[in-house]
Amino acid sequence: DAGITQSPRYKITETGRQVTLMCHQTWSHSYMFWYRQDLGHGLRLIYYSAAADITDKGEVPDGYVVSRSKTENFPLTLESATRSQTSVYFCASRGLSGELFFGEGSRLTVL
Amino acid sequence: GESVGLHLPTLSVQEGDNSIINCAYSNSASDYFIWYKQESGKGPQFIIDIRSNMDKRQGQRVTVLLNKTVKHLSLQIAATQPGDSAVYFCAVLGGYNKLIFGAGTRLAVHP
Numbered sequence: 163d164a165g166i167t168q169s170p171r172y173k174i175t176e177t178g179r180q181v182t183l184m185c186h187q188t189w190s191h192s193y194m195f196w197y198r199q200d201l202g203h204g205l206r207l208i209y210y211s212a213a214a215d216i217t218d219k220g221e222v223p224d225g226y227v228v229s230r231s232k233t234e235n236f237p238l239t240l241e242s243a244t245r246s247q248t249s250v251y252f253c254a255s256r257g258l259s260g261e262l263f264f265g266e267g268s269r270l271t272v273l
Numbered sequence: 274g275e276s277v278g279l280h281l282p283t284l285s286v287q288e289g290d291n292s293i294i295n296c297a298y299s300n301s302a303s304d305y306f307i308w309y310k311q312e313s314g315k316g317p318q319f320i321i322d323i324r325s326n327m328d329k330r331q332g333q334r335v336t337v338l339l340n341k342t343v344k345h346l347s348l349q350i351a352a353t354q355p356g357d358s359a360v361y362f363c364a365v366l367g368g369y370n371k372l373i374f375g376a377g378t379r380l381a382v383h384p
Binding site for chain 1: 305307309314315316317318319322362364366370371372374375376377
């Protein structure tokens, strides 16, 4: 089905472990984004990508790494997870008018 | 830096009444604005957008009003239904083509 999908939807991990959240879109949108959503902070931009092999930091990039080897995929990696990274993570791609289309989210708990 | 704020964190309305959710932004150069709806456990969903060359745009049961003079955006929902219960975010296109989101307003619809 067309759209934007995230996996896993739920993940529990331990402090210090590496975690990768996957994001896949079928529209061939150039721009893709990763946000985290926390109570009291709304949606905060972690990283974004303008095209394959082009990525840039957002508002809260520390502790995260991204890559974009293919237009349709934009994985987000937590190299050494910390409790403060417990959050809901949303991937999005940008349509032609500028609107963002979001995935269903990945809920990450770091113990 | 650029910011987007919402006037009320929670709005309670009776089923059938009209709802108005407000949003203020800081950058007078902003030219694209979007309203999103987020239901519990789901990603934000695009509702309606408006560009700065307009002051009003209507969709199905929703109207967005833009007042550039006071940098204010509002979302009006006509005949509010229980299915409208959600958190509503305004978003403003900021620098580097990134959307900046407000903190969100929770709309609670009572029978």
